Amino acid sequence: MIINQDKKEIRGTIFDVQGLSVHDGPGCRTLIFLNGCTLNCFWCSNPEGISRKPVPMYYHSRCISCNNCINECPEGAIKREEGELFINRKICLTCENKSCVSVCYTDGLKLSGYEITTEKLLNIIQRDRQFWGSEGGITLSGGEPLMQIDFAEEILRRSYESYIHTAIETCGNIPFTNLQRVIPYLDWIFFDLKHFDSEKHKEGTNADNLLIIENAKQLAKEFNGRIIFRLPLIPQFNDSMENINSIISFLKEVGRNEINILPLHHLGREKYKIINREYTGLNYLIPSIEKMQKVKQIFTEAGIICHLGGETPF
Known part of the structure; x- marks a missing residue:
């Protein structure tokens, strides 16, 4: 976030604005993707948005091997090895201007976000x-x-004051004061519960779940709007009865009774190639329809309203 001191403009960095979205709140919505995440989930479908600073994304099929980007890079982070462009991401993150992108006329290099x-x-x-x-x-x-x-x-705030329905999708791994600042301007909150075992959570997301659980408890007390907890269901990672029962107990403890189960998918795996990252999600199978229905039945029998995937009644 940047504040322009002359005009007092608040600027942010986003990587996409998706109109006509129907799975992330009631009605037909505008879904806005902000850069930066405090987690690093192995199944993430938007890996280009994890970095707070936009990074160059390399599209091999568009590259004409002109080497403009190599010659332009002030840090020497871009090289060509055996015909393929290689970007040293550690060096690249220290660069502020990303001028390599501006000299790529075929859009073989594009930034994973832009200021607005x-x-x-x-x-x-x-x-x-x-x-x-x-x-x-x-x-x-x-x-x-x-x-x-x-x-x-x-x-x-400005959307809410214009009588626009507002929602956020959060992993919860942020200071609770951040949540408190936006609570007055929110109608709905989608809150991820990825794993209740803190060590398992860290293995899958690169962070433990202590702050997340504490924030979820406090949020349930202070927010009067609709909280829809979300479980990304990943076989052999978080689909055990122990984890599911822990979530059920937690929901009853905090007095909330709604969960949305999202099946693991591999639709974002191609994005990992354009940012030179390995996608390890393929080590895990997509849950079957039967598995999803079985988990839904467990939640339902426990008195929890459970929605599968995109069937959430918005």
């Missing part, structure tokens, strides 16, 4: 509003949208 002012984004939201119908709104996603708290708060 709140005014410009709010104009996009108002433009989209005419297509929502009576039940639409906005949902901030990511990445973790509350990493850019000043930017997120301003977008949510």
